[in-house]
Amino acid sequence: LVSREIYPHDTVIEVGNTPVGGDRFAIMAGPCAIESYDQLLETAKQVKAAGATVLRGGAFKPRTSPYSFQGLGLEGLKIMEQVGKEVGMDTITEIMDVNDLDDVARYTSAFQIGARNMQNYTLLKAVGETKHPVLLKRGLSATIEELLLAAEYIVATGNPNVMICERGIRTFETATRNTLDLNAVAFIKEKSHLPVIVDPSHGTGVRTLVGPMAKAGVACGADGLIIESHRNPRESVSDAAQALSADDFSQLMQQLIPFIKAS
Numbered sequence: 382l383v384s385r386e387i388y389p390h391d392t393v394i395e396v397g398n399t400p401v402g403g404d405r406f407a408i409m410a411g412p413c414a415i416e417s418y419d420q421l422l423e424t425a426k427q428v429k430a431a432g433a434t435v436l437r438g439g440a441f442k443p444r445t446s447p448y449s450f451q452g453l454g455l456e457g458l459k460i461m462e463q464v465g466k467e468v469g470m471d472t473i474t475e476i477m478d479v480n481d482l483d484d485v486a487r488y489t490s491a492f493q494i495g496a497r498n499m500q501n502y503t504l505l506k507a508v509g510e511t512k513h514p515v516l517l518k519r520g521l522s523a524t525i526e527e528l529l530l531a532a533e534y535i536v537a538t539g540n541p542n543v544m545i546c547e548r549g550i551r552t553f554e555t556a557t558r559n560t561l562d563l564n565a566v567a568f569i570k571e572k573s574h575l576p577v578i579v580d581p582s583h584g585t586g587v588r589t590l591v592g593p594m595a596k597a598g599v600a601c602g603a604d605g606l607i608i609e610s611h612r613n614p615r616e617s618v619s620d621a622a623q624a625l626s627a628d629d630f631s632q633l634m635q636q637l638i639p640f641i642k643a644s
């Protein structure tokens with residue numbers, strides 16, 4: 382069902398009021414984690430002013446260490462709804478547990494399935510039973526075929542509103558956090574009609590590399606970008622090394638405008 386052989390035309394997905402896919406390019410941005418109402422509000426205003434229309438931010442965080450900040454949970458979802466309304470942005474947040482499905486769907490415009498859950502088939506089927514848009518992130522060591530089959534799970538269960546996200550994979554290279562696989566973007570655009578979003582933040586893990594790889598993502602045919610930005614990057618409770626300041630984010634958006642199809 383996700384194959385272009387079956388549906389040759391680009392699928393356009395509505396994330397709230399933001400169309401993603403076809404000739405519409407989407408910018409999703411915000412902090413890695415929702416830390417407080419003030420933090421999310423300030424960051425939302427900054428990224429919206431720079432051109433983002435979808436606000437990202439995790440309420441449930443899949444941290445490598447159990448001692449790291451795990452997210453504000455339900456309170457974070459409520460903050461996100463409030464800030465989204467106040468600033469006039471659509472919203473996206475990660476869902477980690479089937480039990481949170483109703484809350485996440487109610488308070489936000491789209492589900493994000495994180496890299497660590499790409500093959501959580503119970504979760505894929507659960508979001509497949511809704512019509513809520515889903516951003517499916519590529520697993521840490523998942524092949525493109527595994528990624529497309531994970532997307533197939535969601536669509537086959539009944540939800541056609543799937544966006545695929547390339548966020549870097551594990552390779553022998555350790556100079557950067559992950560290796561952003563831009564082959565995958567061009568390859569998936571050829572094989573599938575679903576929109577493809579590039580995440581240069583997790584793809585590199587390095588603030589100064591986010592801009593160059595965002596541009597590269599646009600150049601190879603992505604339908605959108607998801608970028609981490611923080612009002613005070615050095616104080617970000619998670620993924621501080623890859624967070625862009627408001628100024629850096631705004632400058633990047635200015636540089637990208639000539640290259641993106643529409644927004």
Ligand code: PEP
Nearest residue numbers: 413495496497518548583
């Ligand atoms: C995130 O978007 O903050 C995140 C945890 O991403 P990933 O699942 O790609 O690691």
Ligand code: MN
Nearest residue numbers: 413609619620
């Ligand atoms: Mn992150």
